[in-house]
Amino acid sequence: MLFVYLRRHVVLRSFILYSYLKRYCNLDSRNMQVFTQKRNPITGSTEWDVQHEDYDFHQEIARSAFADMLHDTERNKKYYRVLQLAIERMHSLGKKANVLDIGTGTGLLSIMAAKCGADSIVACEAFKPMAECCLKILHRNGVADKITVIPKRSTDITVGENGDMKERANILVTEVFDTELIGEGALSTFSHAHKHLLEEDCIVVPDSAVIYVQIVECPTLQKWNKLNDLADEDLDIILKTPKKMKECAGSAAVHDIQLSQLPRQAFRELSDQIPVFYYDWSGKTPVDFKRTVRQQFKATNTGKAQMVFMWWELNMDPEGKIVLSCAPWWSHSEADLSSERPQDTVPWRDHWMQAVYYLPREMSLERDKETTLISCQDEYSIWFYLEDEAIEQKDYKRPVCDCGVHMALSRTHVSYLNDGRRSKRFLSQLKEQLVKNAVVLDLNGSSLMGLASAKLGARRVYILEGANFNVAILNDYIKENAIGNVTVVSEVSDDVLEVVTNVTCDPNFSAAVLPWENLKVAYLLYRYGNKLRSMLSVIPEGFELWAMPVEFQDLHKIRIPLDVCEGIDMTVFDSLVESSRLISDAEIEAQPLWEYPCVSRGAPRRLLEIDLCALAPTYATDGANAVADIEVEGTRPVNGFALWSCWRIGGKPISSGPVEWPAVGERVTWDPHSRQAVKILKKSQEVSSADTWSYQVACDLEKGHFNVNVDLVLEH
Ligand code: SAH
Numbered sequence: 001m002l003f004v005y006l007r008r009h010v011v012l013r014s015f016i017l018y019s020y021l022k023r024y025c026n027l028d029s030r031n032m033q034v035f036t037q038k039r040n041p042i043t044g045s046t047e048w049d050v051q052h053e054d055y056d057f058h059q060e061i062a063r064s065a066f067a068d069m070l071h072d073t074e075r076n077k078k079y080y081r082v083l084q085l086a087i088e089r090m091h092s093l094g095k096k097a098n099v100l101d102i103g104t105g106t107g108l109l110s111i112m113a114a115k116c117g118a119d120s121i122v123a124c125e126a127f128k129p130m131a132e133c134c135l136k137i138l139h140r141n142g143v144a145d146k147i148t149v150i151p152k153r154s155t156d157i158t159v160g161e162n163g164d165m166k167e168r169a170n171i172l173v174t175e176v177f178d179t180e181l182i183g184e185g186a187l188s189t190f191s192h193a194h195k196h197l198l199e200e201d202c203i204v205v206p207d208s209a210v211i212y213v214q215i216v217e218c219p220t221l222q223k224w225n226k227l228n229d230l231a232d233e234d235l236d237i238i239l240k241t242p243k244k245m246k247e248c249a250g251s252a253a254v255h256d257i258q259l260s261q262l263p264r265q266a267f268r269e270l271s272d273q274i275p276v277f278y279y280d281w282s283g284k285t286p287v288d289f290k291r292t293v294r295q296q297f298k299a300t301n302t303g304k305a306q307m308v309f310m311w312w313e314l315n316m317d318p319e320g321k322i323v324l325s326c327a328p329w330w331s332h333s334e335a336d337l338s339s340e341r342p343q344d345t346v347p348w349r350d351h352w353m354q355a356v357y358y359l360p361r362e363m364s365l366e367r368d369k370e371t372t373l374i375s376c377q378d379e380y381s382i383w384f385y386l387e388d389e390a391i392e393q394k395d396y397k398r399p400v401c402d403c404g405v406h407m408a409l410s411r412t413h414v415s416y417l418n419d420g421r422r423s424k425r426f427l428s429q430l431k432e433q434l435v436k437n438a439v440v441l442d443l444n445g446s447s448l449m450g451l452a453s454a455k456l457g458a459r460r461v462y463i464l465e466g467a468n469f470n471v472a473i474l475n476d477y478i479k480e481n482a483i484g485n486v487t488v489v490s491e492v493s494d495d496v497l498e499v500v501t502n503v504t505c506d507p508n509f510s511a512a513v514l515p516w517e518n519l520k521v522a523y524l525l526y527r528y529g530n531k532l533r534s535m536l537s538v539i540p541e542g543f544e545l546w547a548m549p550v551e552f553q554d555l556h557k558i559r560i561p562l563d564v565c566e567g568i569d570m571t572v573f574d575s576l577v578e579s580s581r582l583i584s585d586a587e588i589e590a591q592p593l594w595e596y597p598c599v600s601r602g603a604p605r606r607l608l609e610i611d612l613c614a615l616a617p618t619y620a621t622d623g624a625n626a627v628a629d630i631e632v633e634g635t636r637p638v639n640g641f642a643l644w645s646c647w648r649i650g651g652k653p654i655s656s657g658p659v660e661w662p663a664v665g666e667r668v669t670w671d672p673h674s675r676q677a678v679k680i681l682k683k684s685q686e687v688s689s690a691d692t693w694s695y696q697v698a699c700d701l702e703k704g705h706f707n708v709n710v711d712l713v714l715e716h
């Protein structure tokens with residue numbers, strides 16, 4: 001389940017491609033049930049669950065970015081237009097138009113080819129369930145006789161009398177790109193196709209691609225990459241970050257992000273956009289599987305080069321007239337810079353974002369001075385260095401983490417630990433509550449608060465942590481900060497429980513994905529129950545679950561049905577996604593909402609409250625709330641709900657949701673250091689002040705189970 005913490009489609013699309021090919025070949029055996037292992041993040045243990053046999057597959061379909069990709073009208077229209085031009089061109093040369101569609105997915109591009117009058121069409125798809133779904137879509141659209149579907153990876157296709165294809169194709173249309181462009185294996189796909197599947201004089205859609213980068217200083221994003229020293233509200237340093245973590249080259253995994261949502265004042269551009277790699281998909285020049293390119297550039301600003309922003313463009317046609325750009329708004333040719341929110345004037349998509357590559361070493365740049373950028377690429381990934389004259393560097397290897405942090409902790413978790421707003425509050429509460437001769441039990445070893453309490457004067461500290469990676473990080477901090485009175489334990493013994501005076505638990509476990517999975521703290525406290533002293537101090541004191549109806553500006557597109565896409569009936573695909581949603585538990589998912597603008601459509605409501613100092617075995621609440629508090633004329637669209645947690649520390653709530661109270665009808669500002677829970681409605685609903693929304697929450701601290709549901713209740 002590790003992929004859940006990684007971000008979406010880069011992972012999902014390749015995950016689908018590589019992991020499920022062999023395992024899930026038959027979608028029609030619908031009633032088989034199997035036992036599956038599921039990790040329960042609240043209890044920390046693995047539980048057996050009876051699931052539909054294709055549970056994992058459905059989870060993938062339900063969470064995959066296919067829908068969002070098909071909602072990307074700019075992408076669809078440009079492919080359609082250029083494919084049409086290619087077919088017309090072949091015909092005008094007096095040739096037949098024989099199309100090969102690699103990675104057909106739903107069959108979209110092949111059906112377009114059929115509508116444009118292609119003479120023959122071969123569609124291949126490596127993910128077998130998708131290939132099956134494709135066949136049904138072809139039938140529904142009445143083009144099944146025109147398109148041959150090969151449920152194979154293109155590199156396994158044979159050409160010849162007894163092969164999968166009788167003859168080579170002269171038009172290739174394919175969309176096998178991810179946020180990193182080549183992460184889905186595009187290089188081998190194109191290279192093989194030109195050698196074995198295509199005629200020499202072929203037209204390829206898209207014709208070519210360019211990767212652009214920009215060197216920037218962005219302390220905000222650096223918080224997602226490197227742990228800072230932990231400071232209190234007087235800015236005194238409580239814990240120093242170990243040197244090896246400060247110097248680590250970082251994770252090789254790309255940070256994919258909706259760069260356009262980054263506040264403009266949060267970063268400083270240190271260079272213009274620099275084209276670093278050109279990819280000729282047309283076959284005229286051979287594919288480079290490995291390359292290193294050195295380029296001089298002039299710094300446009302003085303500042304600290306910390307990272308590289310990257311995006312790419314596809315030249316769809318050979319003349320380069322039709323371009324599909326993933327640039328963020330400030331580098332996008334179609335952005336309306338005079339608009340109040342220029343980021344809303346460029347096409348939105350989530351299946352391709354922009355990527356951030358943290359430089360292995362920060363480097364100061366001076367305006368107008370030349371520096372050398374080193375761009376490296378292998379078969380599936382790219383990475384960057386700046387040439388540093390002070391250091392003689394012989395090879396520019398792909399950065400790997402040797403400090404543990406980048407392997408053990410998600411980027412969001414690292415940024416949470418760097419969030420001074422929270423840590424300062426926690427530290428000041430610790431200072432206030434640590435009794436004389438305090439014995440502290442920290443229930444979360446993926447936080448630094450146990451170590452901090454040792455520094456703040458606790459006599460003895462026990463940190464509960466079972467994950468080896470997290471234990472190693474704690475040990476490095478212990479060494480760096482010369483802490484002598486901390487013991488990391490994987491179980492808390494009764495002897496320890498009896499002497500504990502303070503329990504602390506930064507409510508953010510590295511294994512938690514949804515906000516309430518941090519209720520592990522309540523689960524553990526309940527379990528330890530009467531073995532703990534009665535006069536115990538607990539930080540945080542309480543948990544609250546909040547929810548609010550919203551209208552997402554774009555995020556709903558990753559889930560809502562397609563119905564018709566460029567005149568093609570996609571309802572077969574919609575029902576596949578729908579049945580997958582029902583079988584998998586993908587109804588409520590975690591999203592970093594600061595990247596996905598939404599408007600509040602009703603006042604936030606507290607659904608559940610748990611007092612950590614007086615725990616009950618079970619909690620259950622339900623109810624209904626008016627959508628509008630204030631009388632509003634007419635109706636307003638609602639297409640989802642956002643849910644988040646609030647933890648009470650020192651009597652005050654600390655929200656992992658909105659950073660200020662959201663006004664109904666206005667854009668919400670979300671805490672960037674947490675992911676929120678999101679429910680996307682199948683359909684946007686017009687809601688009036690007569691309508692309500694309902695909720696049910698159940699929490700069982702004995703079993704460590706949590707369930708929540710929210711939904712609209714419409715009067716009309
Ligand atoms: N062509 C569709 C789907 C694009 S998504 C559309 O434009 O809407 C990319 C698809 O290509 C995925 O379904 C993936 O499984 C498939 N794929 C990627 N590389 C492939 C290859 N070399 N051979 C066959 N399928 C491939």
Ligand code: ZN
Nearest residue numbers: 248401403406
């Ligand atoms: Zn590291």
